[in-house]
Amino acid sequence: MAETGAPRAGGTAGQVTVGLEVSQWKYLSGEESDPRMHAVLSVRVDGTEGGGPVLAQVLALDCSGSMTWPPEKLHAAQEAAVAAIRALPDGTPFAVVRGNEQGTMAYPGTATMARASDTTRKRAERVVHGLVAGGGTCIGAWLDLARRLLTEQGAPVGHVLLLTDGKNEHDEQMPLAGVLEECAGRFVCDAWGIGDGWDARELLAVTRRLHGSASSVREEAALPVEYEKLVSGLLTKTVPELAISVTPMPGAEVRYLKQVFPTEVELTPEEGTERFVTRAWGDETRRYQLCLCADPAGRPRREDLQLAVVAVDVPGAQEARLPAPQPCLVHWTDNPALSRHTDAQVEHFEQHQRLGEAVAAATDAHRRGERDLAEHQLGRAAQLAEAMGATEQLDRLARLVRIDDASAGRVALRPDVTAVDFEHLIAASSHSSYGPASGTGTGGGTGTGGGSAAGFTAAPGSGRATVPCPGCSHKAPAAARFCPSCGHPFEALP
Template identity: 35%
Template sequence: MANFSKSNVPQFSVEVYQNEYLPEGASEVHAIVTVTSTGGGTTGGIPMPDDPVTPAREAGRAPDAAVVLMVDCSGSMDYPPTKLRHARDATAAAVETLRDGTRFAVVAGTHVAKELYPGNGRLATADAGTRAQAKDALRRLSAGGGTAIGTWLRLADRLLGSADAGIRHGILLTDGRNEHESPEDLRAALDACAGRFTCDARGVGTDWEVKEVTAVASALLGSVDIVADPAGLAADFTRMMEDVMGKEVADVALRLWTPLGAEIAFVRQVAPTVAELTARRTATGPRTGDYPTGSWGDESRDYHLCVRVPQAGIGQEMLAARASLVLPSASGEGPPRSLSQGLVRAVWTDDMAASTVINPQVAHYTGQAELAQVIQQGLDARKSGDFDGATAKLGRAVQLASASGNADTAKLLSKVVDVVDAATGTVRLKAGVAEADEMTLETRSTKTVRVKK
């Protein structure tokens, strides 16, 4: 395990968990790569409990950051009228959480995107005056028009692109379906914005489409959640902005090298959420590819790698893969900096006891990935009227959640099914399920629990 530390970069460490022993003829190596970043966030400025300033706003204590808040102002935000009021209050709370020196803007989103503050295609620089001006501008928000999320994202991209900022982030709030642009237009906007900024997405109420909002967060490496009760928006927006203010470094990539004859079968993030990264590979050499991981503060994430290697005889061993964390050079020219690395090995043995043991981390996260998958399959089956299929899939989800100790997901499942026996996955579909409960389960299905080491 190697570390890299520099004054303006958190210290990263990489740990690899695997069973390196393979039986003769085996050609797949599985490993969990745990990446931990320390030293970030603590300089970003969340105040101590007795600090009257919210949050610590000492310019220069953290990297340059730029944030664009995209607020749905379509006609449906007026039903009920308190929804838009809560959205205003939440955005104001997020603005109040901005650190001094952070560049920011507020976008009002309908079937078109409009700059609410500061305007003229630019970003404001956060201080007491601009925060007050932004909150005053929020009072002018009114509901009307349709929903075209792609236009909001493209405007956010233009605004964020105007700032030379290390951390570029968006926060997007919507309450409805993306009905005023085609799915292809939204996909094109996401493709254009991917890698340029990260974005957290929130759906408020129950009239939005989970898959649409999830797709935004997934493409832009952000979090996704439901705020079923608009009264909870302010607390949620404050937490999101505190997290953004705690980020220390952006554009970190997981670089995987494999030897001649080996290839990466899949890469997925498995904690704190499940996210597929396989298709997001960017080739950086003949046998090397980078996978985006976004921005980092003080945190730890787990990744599941599967490497296909050439078959080998008993007693042979090889380096199956090298996993590195890399950061682009500050100038954008020259080679990236290596922050840390870990090694994935393969050793062929005729010791059946050694080669048949499944590493606990690999087993745990294989189950967590399956849990997310069967929840989605079960809910889709339920919506299509396949109640037997829904019962089977959601029963398997209950079994996996129970076995892995994923209490939060188990609680969400219990609002959709009656659990007869969690250990065997025996359940009955509930006759009536609140739409908010079903959407919450779907939205949060990818959240995982860490393996108990």
């Protein structure tokens, strides 16, 4: 399904500058049955600070029966919503949705949005503090009401801040999958879990489709501060959209493009194109993994070939300074010493994906009562986090296991670990670390100003790559003389 964008009028700062870098290892074996070229695109946006806020905010607050106990939970949710409302600048459209098995208006009282002012903020605070919990949970109904509110408002950056403490138990009343298809491309949604009954993968299904992030709090009292920080960050988002276009050469095909940093986000191309629209930018860097496939039959060997061209644009930004389009290259080779390498950035984010898969497998095993298997999978996650140098992930894992030797994956499941500990870990694992320095792979480039798409050249070079150790299979820098894990000597890179 094509993602139809929010209205593009207004909001973009006067002089936005966009940078684009491509990091890849260009050498592929022509003997593979399905050769794929992976690259990481780093996109940087600067100069948005003078654009002024363009936000329209919907707060979707879980008011199902489970929010009544312990009482601190509903109180923390109310205080968080109030903190978010107080942070909204004058004139910002906003609304509060009361969520249970239905989505109903809490403030304003009709299906419309108020404009933030001293008066409307105080009225909304009184309504939020008076909310009473009861009923079930149907997240699809909450998002559908938010969609209708934001569609009527037509703000450049529509945002939904969703909070829940439970599972989507009344999905049959308004199936979430269908609602997400209707909402995709119309607003950004960040979702938070609170308490001990929420499902991290349900929240991730929402946020990955709606270009947001899933988070959680272990202590209810921490929620208001987290909401304040999140809204402060939202107010810096003054570029509603940025589009990434991938033009494959004849014989090549785009398999996927997905955001991998700072969080994992699904990207769907506009219908009939390879143009992917991303949402709500401030001054920030995001990274995307691009997968291309091509048939080497009949193609020249031992020379660089252009496999695709990547370009970015900012719809509606008349004065944006855009980078020159960048090439993705392929070099078909019969030399396994070249084709067995992997770009360091690609390897980093593929390791992060494997870490998330290990955490999910551990969660499923724990739900089935298979503690030994859960421990094994968490050991695998610790091993991956250690290899990546991901200290935050190791710290999170240490809440569930005692880590005896991270590099060997030797861990022991803590006796007091609970089901919700795994949900916190899944949500946190969707936030990736930055990874290796960008722009170091062969075929990479940086564009920070305007320029023509003509006359591509690619400087030769080895790039920054990783190689599997023949002794222990751990990845190591291609230029290393010895494996940093087991000490096995490496052959010199040709």
